[in-house]
Amino acid sequence: xxxxxxxxxxxxxxxxxxxxxxxxxxxxxxxxxxxxxxxxxxxxxxxxxxxxxxxxxxxxxxxxxxxxxxxxxxxxxxxxxxxxxxxxxxxxxxxxxxxxxxxxxxxxxxxxxxxxxxxxxxxxxxxxxxxxxxxxxxxxxxxxxxxxxxxxxxxxxxxxxxxxxxxxxxxxxxxxxxxxxxxxxxxxxxxxxxxxxxxxxxxxxxxxxxxxxxxxxxxxxxxxxxxxxxxxxxxxxxxxxxxxxxxxxxxxxxxxxxxxxxxxxxxxxxxxxxxxxxxxxxxxxxxxxxxxxxxxxxxxxxxxxxxxxxxxxxxxxxxxxxxxxxxxxxxxxxxxxxxxxxxxxxxxxxxxxxxxxxxxxxxxxxxxxxxxxxxxxxxxxxxxxxxxxxxxxxxxxxxxxxxxxxxxxxxxxxxxxxxxxxxxxxxxxxxxxxxxxxxxxxxxxxxxxxxxxxxxxxxxxx
Numbered sequence: 001x002x003x004x005x006x007x008x009x010x011x012x013x014x015x016x017x018x019x020x021x022x023x024x025x026x027x028x029x030x031x032x033x034x035x036x037x038x039x040x041x042x043x044x045x046x047x048x049x050x051x052x053x054x055x056x057x058x059x060x061x062x063x064x065x066x067x068x069x070x071x072x073x074x075x076x077x078x079x080x081x082x083x084x085x086x087x088x089x090x091x092x093x094x095x096x097x098x099x100x101x102x103x104x105x106x107x108x109x110x111x112x113x114x115x116x117x118x119x120x121x122x123x124x125x126x127x128x129x130x131x132x133x134x135x136x137x138x139x140x141x142x143x144x145x146x147x148x149x150x151x152x153x154x155x156x157x158x159x160x161x162x163x164x165x166x167x168x169x170x171x172x173x174x175x176x177x178x179x180x181x182x183x184x185x186x187x188x189x190x191x192x193x194x195x196x197x198x199x200x201x202x203x204x205x206x207x208x209x210x211x212x213x214x215x216x217x218x219x220x221x222x223x224x225x226x227x228x229x230x231x232x233x234x235x236x237x238x239x240x241x242x243x244x245x246x247x248x249x250x251x252x253x254x255x256x257x258x259x260x261x262x263x264x265x266x267x268x269x270x271x272x273x274x275x276x277x278x279x280x281x282x283x284x285x286x287x288x289x290x291x292x293x294x295x296x297x298x299x300x301x302x303x304x305x306x307x308x309x310x311x312x313x314x315x316x317x318x319x320x321x322x323x324x325x326x327x328x329x330x331x332x333x334x335x336x337x338x339x340x341x342x343x344x345x346x347x348x349x350x351x352x353x354x355x356x357x358x359x360x361x362x363x364x365x366x367x368x369x370x371x372x373x374x375x376x377x378x379x380x381x382x383x384x385x386x387x388x389x390x391x392x393x394x395x396x397x398x399x400x401x402x403x404x405x406x407x408x409x410x411x412x413x414x415x416x417x418x419x420x421x422x423x424x425x426x427x428x429x430x431x432x433x434x435x436x437x438x439x440x441x442x443x444x445x446x447x448x449x450x451x452x453x454x455x456x457x458x459x460x461x462x
Contacts, residue, residue, distance in 0.1 A: 039259070043193045063124040066123045085103050195316070200296060309329055318343040349381070395440070410448055
């Protein structure tokens with residue numbers, strides 16, 4: 001069972017003037033409030049004090065997955081072949097996310113690897129790094145850059161959503177039959193401990209703004225809004241300063257300081273006042289939503305010809321050397337942990353404590369959706385109490401940002417009743433874990449919903 005960080009009101013965890021920051025950076029929009037959510041201690045100060053680091057790959061072996069979700073690229077290299085960083089090593093047809101070498105070196109195997117945040121081994125190209133980090137020639141998008149061309153280019157550059165689910169960016173960019181008038185950029189990063197997006201916005205704000213402006217131009221979008229929780233004042237300031245150099249209408253908005261402010265339906269509500277009903281796509285309400293790291297990666301592809309070969313990973317928790325590392329895709333988790341120097345032998349959490357999971361395989365590698373590695377300790381991740389009978393306190397209903405009835409959903413999961421799951425709107429659950437966090441009986445609410453979506457709803461059995 002996932003052990004979430006303890007619920008506390010975040011008094012003292014944010015700048016004393018965050019109310020003023022909110023008024024400076026946020027413009028009022030009618031009916032933007034959403035119900036539910038919780039306030040959590042962030043623990044972000046553990047890892048957000050140092051600039052993003054890189055590691056030497058000399059002598060390292062990377063295993064770049066060829067599969068992402070249902071997208072499986074065919075390997076186009078052979079064992080013994082020398083490859084350059086950014087070179088295509090897996091390609092496919094329509095709707096396939098291509099794979100690229102994340103370092104220069106020699107292909108030593110085409111075999112399975114275990115992604116850090118996945119359930120099953122995936123086919124991968126294994127590369128022995130030469131330590132030289134020599135790049136393949138850049139590849140730029142076609143001109144003129146239309147929406148269909150942009151979507152295809154994003155797939156061929158290996159771009160996926162870097163904020164969580166990892167949905168192929170090209171498919172999201174192509175799925176815009178509805179007219180769009182707004183681009184929303186998600187910089188909330190509301191998960192405790194994680195600071196990879198915070199440091200990205202602080203250090204590479206100009207690149208983010210340039211990418212956002214180009215996207216807006218391609219789609220003919222008149223408004224761009226970047227949503228950030230105001231516990232990231234340096235990131236907000238960096239972006240605001242970068243906006244001076246653009247003629248596009250781009251605004252930085254402060255989001256509510258409560259989890260899960262970065263959930264897509266809640267972000268849309270906060271930044272536009274529009275309601276994204278369960279099962280509807282953001283394009284249906286006129287908006288395109290992208291994570292801030294995805295926008296940055298898209299900008300590197302469009303403006304510099306670089307495919308997605310790395311991502312920023314937060315190292316935090318009970319470690320000697322916390323911070324953020326720009327990690328090549330396929331780098332072994334053991335290499336990152338050696339850089340972090342965990343205390344003791346506790347479990348390693350992949351991703352945030354609310355929506356992440358415990359590392360299941362010590363031989364796992366960084367995937368495109370590996371946002372963080374947190375060394376767990378009892379002080380930071382107290383063990384959950386034993387499950388007890390529900391006391392009907394209704395707290396789970398109060399905090400659910402999607403206005404669901406978690407106890408009724410749990411009952412439907414236990415019965416494996418698909419009709420009842422549909423009635424209780426299982427698919428509307430965003431798996432934020434707020435209900436589990438506040439449950440005084442320690443009922444496995446979120447974990448049950450996540451399991452039911454995969455097994456009962458989709459019919460996938462272990």
